[in-house]
Amino acid sequence: MSLYLPESVMCNGERFKVFITREEIDARVSLLGEKLDKDFEGKRPIFIGVLNGSYIFLADIMRNVSIPCEVDFMKLSSYGDAKVSSGEVTELKHIDAKLKDRHVILVEDIIDTGLSMKYMIDKMKAMDPASVSVITLLHKKDATLHDVQIDYVGFEIPTKFVLGYGLDYAQEGRNLAQIYVLEEDN
Numbered sequence: 001m002s003l004y005l006p007e008s009v010m011c012n013g014e015r016f017k018v019f020i021t022r023e024e025i026d027a028r029v030s031l032l033g034e035k036l037d038k039d040f041e042g043k044r045p046i047f048i049g050v051l052n053g054s055y056i057f058l059a060d061i062m063r064n065v066s067i068p069c070e071v072d073f074m075k076l077s078s079y080g081d082a083k084v085s086s087g088e089v090t091e092l093k094h095i096d097a098k099l100k101d102r103h104v105i106l107v108e109d110i111i112d113t114g115l116s117m118k119y120m121i122d123k124m125k126a127m128d129p130a131s132v133s134v135i136t137l138l139h140k141k142d143a144t145l146h147d148v149q150i151d152y153v154g155f156e157i158p159t160k161f162v163l164g165y166g167l168d169y170a171q172e173g174r175n176l177a178q179i180y181v182l183e184e185d186n
C-alpha cells in the first residue's frame, strides 16, 4: 500500500496545503535518530511521548534509533478544538514508569507558546531523573512565550496553523503522512 500524499486537503471545512513533505520529514527524522544514538549511547533512555500529537513522530524517531530504549506516554490537553491555545494545561493521563535516575527524553509534536512543555519539564524534574532532554518535531519560535529548554528540533516554522503527521485540527487530520499549513495564512 502506498501513502496518501495529496498536495492539498480539506479539514473541518478549511483548506490546507502541503508544507513539509514526506521526504523532508524522513530525512530529518533519520538525522535526529543518529544524533540520539550518539548522545544517549549506554544510557538506555526512556522516551515520554506527549499524547495525542506526538505519537507518529515518536514512532518514527524510535525506529531510527538503534540503542536500547523504552517508551511511555503522558496526555495533556491545552487546545480543545480551537486553533489557538486555551492557555491552560490539563493532565489527562500520567506516566506509569518510574523516572528516578533515568535519562528522560520528552517528545512533542509542536512547541507553540511553550506552556505545555514547561509544564512537562517541571513534572519530570520533580521525579528526580538523571537527565531531561526535549525533542520536538516543530517549533513556532516567534510564538514561544515561556522560557523552555529545547534540545532537538525537527523544523523551525512560522506562527501558522499546521496539520498532519500526528497534528490535528479539532481531532481531524492526524493520519496525514505530510505536514500541511492553513491556506489563508499564506
Ligand code: IMP
Residues within 6 Å of the ligand: 050, 053, 078, 079, 085, 108, 109, 110, 111, 112, 113, 114, 115, 116, 117, 160, 161, 162, 163, 167, 168, 169
Ligand atoms: P503550547 O503549550 O502553546 O506550546 O502548545 C503546544 C500544543 O498545542 C501542542 O502539543 C499541540 O498539540 C498544539 N498545537 C500548537 N500549535 C499547533 C498547530 O499549528 N496545529 C495543531 N496543534 C497545535
Ligand code: MG
Residues within 6 Å of the ligand: 050, 051, 052, 053, 054, 108, 109, 110
Ligand atoms: Mg501536543
